[in-house]
Amino acid sequence: NAGVMQNPRHLVRRRGQEARLRCSPMKGHSHVYWYRQLPEEGLKFMVYLQKENIIDESGMPKERFSAEFPKEGPSILRIQQVVRGDSAAYFCASSSTGQPYSNQPQHFGDGTRLSIL
């Protein structure tokens, strides 16, 4: 019973490059959530996706950030033209049922630590 798998664990990019973060949800989970943790801060919601659909992206920066969860394969968080301020830990979570009325918790991966040089 593998948990939520994120890769890579660590990613280093130079300013202006693209970063791709991957998240494979737990088996049987079709709901994926991305969170960002800036240094010395708590986690902040970014986006909620179901297979092939973005449900809520209210926490995503308007530019350079995008997310997808295709029918096959992992969810991808993509950051274009990275800047120093994008340095953070990015966590993915999955759940088996969508809210509302869900009583299932979100299960978190170990995160991807993105460092921008």
Place this chain on the structure above:
Amino acid sequence: GIQVEQSPPDLILQEGANSTLRCNFSDSVNNLQWFHQNPWGQLINLFYIPSGTKQNGRLSATTVATERYSLLYISSSQTTDSGVYFCAVDTSYDKVIFGPGTSLSVIP
């Protein structure tokens, strides 16, 4: 939106001591979780506790939903308990709101 507060923000304990961490939230919640983020940055789910009391070894948690708070008890603390403890709640259908965390250092 809902506000989540945690106290204390920082805590230093001698090994073997007990402590209580508090989480206050400003609105009704569907779910509440406690997490431990270890020094390596991993998030470990401790409790899923929208109401009531649960215990797991030296840790226990109580949520009083009607009064909008939750407590995490750590007994006989160990150095491996060091890290940041987050309370996280969700009220709406799509996101979990994290508190700012309590940073715990257990010294030998």
